[in-house]
Amino acid sequence: MSINHGANLYGLSSKYGFSKDEFMDFSSNINPFGTSNLAKEYVINNIDMVSMYPDPDYINLKKSISNYCKCLAENIVLGSGATELISSFIKTINPSKTLLLSPAYSEYEKELKKINCSITKYFARSEDDFIIEPNELISTINKDNYDLIIICNPSNPTGFTFSKTQIEDILKNTTGFVMIDETYIEFTDTDIYSSTNLVDSHKNLFVIRGTSKFFSTPGIRLGYGLIGNEDIRESINSNLDLWNINTIAASMGEIMFSDKSFISHSVDVILSERDFLINELSTLNGVKVYQSNGNFILCEIKSKKITAKELRENLIPNKIIIRDCASFDGLDEYFFRVCILKPSENRLLLKHLKEIL
């Protein structure tokens, strides 16, 4: 199987002879502080939950998400990771013409191709520092009848982010569906940027969230989607398998969304490290650094002294893995992405980058 989502640590570990835990993985965008201790302790103290079927209605989990996202519990659908929801939503609305903001996470295009949907890419450009003007986007939308507009907000890999007000403008200017992937939204100010509480009032909005990145739980497979459109929601639910969320994921979810100490500590350190890393990376010779609202930073090797692939391979013996962005449509072989890890790891990354570049 070919994997294109950050590092496959299992494969790298067997190839390079390091244990998985030794790698500093700057490529997978996962919060380096691990997950909520409250949630982990609950699992440890209640491990026998593995012997019980999950609640088929996931009532407590949905209550917890509803509080966290400030939207109605009835508007929530649950997925085994955000991936299952992307796939399920696209299959359900079965669009014939989609506008895909690009560069973008590869799963959207993969799912659109499965249903033979025509795809128009709306590119953020490096010469604009990957900033998208909402009015330009809206005039493109108005020119054509798209059934679906896909926006990753903050954008992975560029880091650009629309405000909630701008998203509302976009919603008002289309009769199609707008799917917003908010996988990285918690690394920025959700009051300004998150669209979750718009789902109760906008029937053409679907907001997707995952817990893999901010809550550092890619292992449990817990994603959630928010949608006020009852017909579409019921249709998605009818296509999902019964018990698609395991009991560990359901219990951890109930707890971690309200673990304020975990949330504030993660945000505080990562935002301050983001400022630090953006500044320091900008001092590297021949490297352009793009602003980001996510927990990752897109960089371009303007000097063309080395490709991103070569840079990545040069770093691996130091147990550092970065993301070569050549596979993103709209970027080239000189773009790489790093995420924000712990302060000491970020400093090690900078040290080795300085040596190579």
Place this chain on the structure above:
Amino acid sequence: MSINHGANLYGLSSKYGFSKDEFMDFSSNINPFGTSNLAKEYVINNIDMVSMYPDPDYINLKKSISNYCKCLAENIVLGSGATELISSFIKTINPSKTLLLSPAYSEYEKELKKINCSITKYFARSEDDFIIEPNELISTINKDNYDLIIICNPSNPTGFTFSKTQIEDILKNTTGFVMIDETYIEFTDTDIYSSTNLVDSHKNLFVIRGTSKFFSTPGIRLGYGLIGNEDIRESINSNLDLWNINTIAASMGEIMFSDKSFISHSVDVILSERDFLINELSTLNGVKVYQSNGNFILCEIKSKKITAKELRENLIPNKIIIRDCASFDGLDEYFFRVCILKPSENRLLLKHLKEIL
């Protein structure tokens, strides 16, 4: 959502005011000894695995299943519970005409109806004690061209079981696919009854297994299917989501399939309790008890003194839940099913049944 798979303890708990853990659940067919302690301890001591993506190739998990089932690792597909595999296999081979051994678990029919497959039911009959003669079945198969034959072995809810030799005879007499659901096979002698090692040599066989029942892990959602037909296997895999098995399930699986002490203890106690319960239930007034190779026993209230539904409701205040089998096509409102719990619980069940019947 309407659930028809044993008890929804969450719903019953909120309806009757008992905590979920207080119920003796004789309806869900789960091994009452919980799961492998080795597997649970591993999770407790390595809880940080939740912060790591699963191995997309699940190499160690497949090795462990391969040893356990005595078949090639390359012939394994993994599902988020057996349910995902039933659904995925049926969608993939897309049969137009299926022979469904009945009465049967409701999921097969549900999935067949989704693809508008014509269904012929081959009923085991109470007057034959639900025993199926392989030669009669084979002559039915020979009369018509079925794309698919579905057999649950041991049969849920009747408890009847084909031997591996009989399954091999069936395989040789059809050009269609044979899907064998071996969810309950570990409660009987797998050397005699299991078909897992036939998959390496028979291209029209798909064996499905789950870990929910024998390994008492419905909460982790781990199922696996065995199929030697490469084209079908690749097609199933391409429809499954990336990372469909969470890291807890993958790690527990690696360990529990080789936990010989858990396996032998479960088999020893449950088989001896099965004999005991079959004998004791047979002494109840007006109740017919059917032989079983599973961890459950089908009973019929011949006296018609009370329906299975009424019996179930009468037992709930004693915190006992049994399965009313009226919803199984081919059974009527006087059939109920009980599974084998711990010795003390089985005796409590008998005590209350004796009072009511």
